[in-house]
Amino acid sequence: MHARFPDFRLGKVLATSFTATLTERCGDAVERIPTPQRLVDWLAVNGLAVESCTTAQLELARELRESIHAALTAAAIQDSLPASAVHVINDCSLQGRAAAVLTPENTRQWRLGPDSRVEDALSVVAADAISILAGERDGKLALCASPTCRAAFFDASQSRTRKWCEMNTCGNREKKARFNANKRKSSRTAK
Numbered sequence: 560m561h562a563r564f565p566d567f568r569l570g571k572v573l574a575t576s577f578t579a580t581l582t583e584r585c586g587d588a589v590e591r592i593p594t595p596q597r598l599v600d601w602l603a604v605n606g607l608a609v610e611s612c613t614t615a616q617l618e619l620a621r622e623l624r625e626s627i628h629a630a631l632t633a634a635a636i637q638d639s640l641p642a643s644a645v646h647v648i649n650d651c652s653l654q655g656r657a658a659a660v661l662t663p664e665n666t667r668q669w670r671l672g673p674d675s676r677v678e679d680a681l682s683v684v685a686a687d688a689i690s691i692l693a694g695e696r697d698g699k700l701a702l703c704a705s706p707t708c709r710a711a712f713f714d715a716s717q718s719r720t721r722k723w724c725e726m727n728t729c730g731n732r733e734k735k736a737r738f739n740a741n742k743r744k745s746s747r748t749a750k
């Protein structure tokens with residue numbers, strides 16, 4: 560149905576899945592929530608279904624997204640967090656109503672306020688970013704090694720040596736580029 564829109568990049572961490580709705584920030588950026596409906600779709604996929612979304616709410620979501628991106632990036636390089644970004648994240652966290660409930664399968668589900676507004680859903684995303692930034696979770700923040708991406712990601716691997724935000728995209732592209740460079744080199748030496 561939404562074939563003309565770019566796919567979502569979904570990971571295991573809500574906050575960085577959200578920042579990955581804009582990819583290739585340092586190259587030809589790809590906006591993966593170009594319309595309010597695409598934000599509704601993204602929230603539904605992430606268990607945060609909302610009734611509707613206005614253009615202003617999409618703008619708020621993008622403001623939160625770029626604030627999370629700025630804060631995670633600063634944290635990854637052990638810089639102090641930009642105050643304006645922290646302000647936006649805290650504001651979004653404060654403005655939403657959401658509660659965690661336990662399902663019969665013992666999984667956590669988010670129950671949004673009675674009118675399921677975008678603000679309620681964003682407060683869950685903001686709280687997820689806060690828990691990472693506060694160092695509450697087992698893992699390490701790092702920046703993707705791809706020069707056109709540089710996305711901040713949360714490395715929860717045992718060795719903490721992940722280089723790319725995603726193996727399937729940035730990782731494979733880098734591997735392919737290296738392979739082609741080596742092939743060019745070896746064909747030159749063969750001559």
Ligand SMILES: [Zn+2]
Pocket residue numbers: 703704705708709710723724725729
């Ligand atoms: Zn990347």
